[in-house]
Amino acid sequence: MSRIGVFGGMGPQATVDFLDKLVRLTPASRDQDHLPVIVASLPHIHDRSRAILGTGPDPLPMLLSGIDFLNSSGVGVIAIPCNSSHHWYEQMSQRSAVPILHIAQTCVAAMAQSAGKVAVFATRGALASGFYQRALQARDIGFVVPDPDTAQAQVDSCIREIKAGNMAAGGAHLAAALADAHAHGATAVIMGCTEIPIAAQHAGDTPLTLVDSSLELARASVNYALARGWNRPGWDS
């Protein structure tokens, strides 16, 4: 019997969205059918994207503190619903006694190889880090990234507005970025930042297939826990 560890707060609303997905993906008819979860929502961790781009302080010590906390909390696996933080995935994994599910690898593994031309929507830091591009290349899925001067600015604004709690504004920026991707021949979009699926609820319809990194991480987390029977009563035994 163990627990899912969620390292959250990056950002806080995305953590809530991820937890909502965990609950909805768990087959349950009463409280006791659900999975035990420990959440460390630690929003003061330095901005991941800025650090990758060299314009902000290094969040790694704070990231490792969060991993240490969850390891001391009786969790059997860790999920981090923040894509950009996976720039430091190797260092966090080496520090952790329990496995950390990789959001981008989980997300790309869930995609059909026939996805067509995939646009990657993520922070500038995550794109500079390149872990989505490498995961897509490893599966031979073609991809594009937004033009840094136009569509990426819309993605940046989308993420910033959701982090500020402005859902409608976040949705409008995402809609503009989706229209641009569609105009450039994309058939699917990876929502490779956990604020983006929240914005998608406010972005209207799109002909593009949206791949939700947060949903895929939640699915992988639930499957990992169910396969090990963590939903069976007796958490304190």
Added chain:
Amino acid sequence: MSRIGVFGGMGPQATVDFLDKLVRLTPASRDQDHLPVIVASLPHIHDRSRAILGTGPDPLPMLLSGIDFLNSSGVGVIAIPCNSSHHWYEQMSQRSAVPILHIAQTCVAAMAQSAGKVAVFATRGALASGFYQRALQARDIGFVVPDPDTAQAQVDSCIREIKAGNMAAGGAHLAAALADAHAHGATAVIMGCTEIPIAAQHAGDTPLTLVDSSLELARASVNYALARGWNRPGWDS
């Protein structure tokens, strides 16, 4: 610098709703403006209402384990978004080195004394325990409880359906209970079980004033933390 401790999982969807309220109530324009939160979502705790009614096992040892865990996790205050568990509030408070905010006292304290005739919607266990009735009496606010054979059965079904993830069914049962309260002269309803505010999103319009115990607990938690500056950066210092 400290953290809000949330003892959740009773039930899991209500915990997500509570966390969503914490985030939305916090004035923030970026991740780092938010409050650090540690969540223990432990859904396997024995059914609180059944235990109070003498038809199920005692959850107190599990409740105390959760309080111990949060106390060892660096939290400065604890919120428990489950009304029925407050039957054991004294025992949990005595065990905890940090304050536990009382959901019912917080909720009733937020009400206008001119609320009129207030119906208390809660589990049968919480009503048998009587902590809402005592809090209302202490403030001289008149109240009624649903008829156990008719309206309370609707409240029970509402709670059960939300715990099972059936939002529309939960909303329909709540709508029936609200109509009954209105017909019996109530002017306000305390949603004294944290599943009920979720059902209220699916219950349609009502002329009654709805008082949300989960929202008031979230407001008290955020105010407690903001007053102590826990939103200021430096969580690991």
